[in-house]
Amino acid sequence: MYPVLKKEPLSKDYFILSVRAEHLQRAQAGQFALLQHTELSELIPLSILEVNGEEVSFLVKVVGRSTLELKEEAQQISYIAGPLGKPFPVKNYGKVACFGIGWGIAPLYNVAKFLRAEGNSLELYFLSEDGFLPLRERLDALFDRVEVLREPKRVDADLIISAGGNRLSRDVLKLNPETPHIAMVNTHMLDAVGLCLVCRVLVDGSIKLACSDGPWFDAQKVDWENLIIREDLFVEQERLALEEYQKLLRRKNLRKTSSEV
Numbered sequence: 640m641y642p643v644l645k646k647e648p649l650s651k652d653y654f655i656l657s658v659r660a661e662h663l664q665r666a667q668a669g670q671f672a673l674l675q676h677t678e679l680s681e682l683i684p685l686s687i688l689e690v691n692g693e694e695v696s697f698l699v700k701v702v703g704r705s706t707l708e709l710k711e712e713a714q715q716i717s718y719i720a721g722p723l724g725k726p727f728p729v730k731n732y733g734k735v736a737c738f739g740i741g742w743g744i745a746p747l748y749n750v751a752k753f754l755r756a757e758g759n760s761l762e763l764y765f766l767s768e769d770g771f772l773p774l775r776e777r778l779d780a781l782f783d784r785v786e787v788l789r790e791p792k793r794v795d796a797d798l799i800i801s802a803g804g805n806r807l808s809r810d811v812l813k814l815n816p817e818t819p820h821i822a823m824v825n826t827h828m829l830d831a832v833g834l835c836l837v838c839r840v841l842v843d844g845s846i847k848l849a850c851s852d853g854p855w856f857d858a859q860k861v862d863w864e865n866l867i868i869r870e871d872l873f874v875e876q877e878r879l880a881l882e883e884y885q886k887l888l889r890r891k892n893l894r895k896t897s898s899e900v
Contacts, residue, residue, distance in 0.1 A: 641716040644694055653773045654710055655688065657696045660719050666690050668729050668753040669746050669823070669855055672697070672721030673831045676713050681705040684828050684850075686746040686802075687722065698745035698773060703877050704884040711888060723831050724854045727821070729753045733760065733797035737782075738811045740766040743803015744773055746823055750800065751781055762796070764788055766807060794818075801858065805870055809863035820858035824849050824866060827873065841865050 647655040663672060671686045672695070683705045685697040701707050727750045735754055737747045744765060751761050762784040765772050772778065772787050779785055791811045799815055801808040802823035812820055829835035831850040838849035841862035847853065 641719050643713050643715055646710065646713075649773045650771055652701045654699055654701075655696050656685075656699050656709060656713070657694055658716055658719065659693050660695045660716075660721075661693045663687065663695045663719070663721050664690055664693065666695070666722035667726035669727030669750045670722040670724050671746070671854065672719055673723060673828065674709075674716055675718040676705070676708050677717050680708060680717075682718070682829065682831075684723070684831060686742065686823075687749055688745045689749065698742060698748075700742040702741070704880040707881065707884060707888075720831060723850060725852065727753070727800075727855050729757060731757045731759055732819075734762070734795070735759045735798045735800060736762045736764065736794040736796035738764050738766070738791055738799065738801040738807060740803035740807045743801070743807070743823065744778070746802045747800060748774060748778065748781065755781060762786075762794070764791065764794070766791065799858075805863055805867050808858055808861075809867070812858045812863070816859070821855050822858035822861065823854045824856060824861065825870060826854075826866070827870075 641658050641660050644657040644659055649655065666687050671684050673682050673684050675682045685699065688696045688698045699706050699709060701710055737751060739747045747763065755761060761782045763778055763782040764786050766789065767787050768789065770787055791807065791814055793814050796818055799811060799818050799820040801811050805825050808822035824840050826838040826840065826849045828838045828850055833848050833851040840847050840849055840853065840856065842856050843860040
C-alpha cells in the first residue's frame with residue numbers, strides 16, 4: 640500500500656494527489672505511473688507532476704469514475720507501477736511552444752522544468768472554456784509566456800509540444816504543419832507493459848504502443864483520426880460507470896448523515 644500524503648483541491652474538477660512511492664524517484668521527463676485505488680478499482684495512467692524525494696505528486700482532473708474515486712475516497716493506493724513510458728527527449732531546441740488542455744498541464748509542466756534546465760525559451764498555451772488554469776502561479780514562474788485560449792492558434796516556435804487530448808494535438812498540427820511537433824497521445828491502458836495492446840497507436844503506418852514506445856511521438860507521423868475514433872469507443876460505458884458511482888456516493892452520504900442524527 641502507498642499512503643496518500645495529501646489531496647490539494649484546486650477547483651471542483653482539479654486536485655493534486657501526493658503519495659509516498661519511493662520507486663518513482665527515478666522518474667525522468669514526461670513519464671507516467673499506473674495507479675489502482677483498490678484491488679477492484681480500474682487501473683489508470685497519471686502523468687507525474689513532480690518528484691520530491693519519496694513524495695510524488697499528480698495533477699488529477701475528475702473526468703470519470705476512477706478519478707472521482709481517487710478524489711472522494713482514496714486514503715491509500717493499493718498499486719502503483721512506474722515510472723513508465725519513454726522519457727521526453729530533452730535538449731536545447733530553442734523556442735518551445737507548449738499546448739495543453741485538462742490534465743495535460745501536468746506532463747507539460749514536468750517536461751518544461753527539464754527543458755528550462757537546458758536553456759530553452761518556453762511558452763504555454765492552455766485551452767480552457769471557463770478561463771481556469773490549474774497551477775497558475777507555478778506556470779507563471781516557469782514559462783516566459785502563459786496564455787489561456789479557447790482554441791489553438793499558429794505560433795512561431797522551433798518546437799511544439801502538446802498534451803491532454805488527441806483532438807488538441809491534431810488541431811495544433813493542422814495549424815502548424817511545418818513546425819516540429821512532439822505530442823503525448825491519449826489512449827486507454829490495462830497493464831502499461833506492452834501485453835494488452837489496448838494502447839496501440841498508428842505511427843508512420845506501423846503499430847506502436849503508447850505505454851512502452853510512447854507516450855511521446857512525432858505528431859506529424861501519428862494517425863490522429865484513427866486514434867480519436869478508438870478513444871471514443873467507450874464513452875457510453877464510461878458515462879454509465881460514473882453515474883453508478885455517483886449514486887453509490889449519494890447512498891453512502893445518506894447513511895452517514897442518518898447515523899449522525
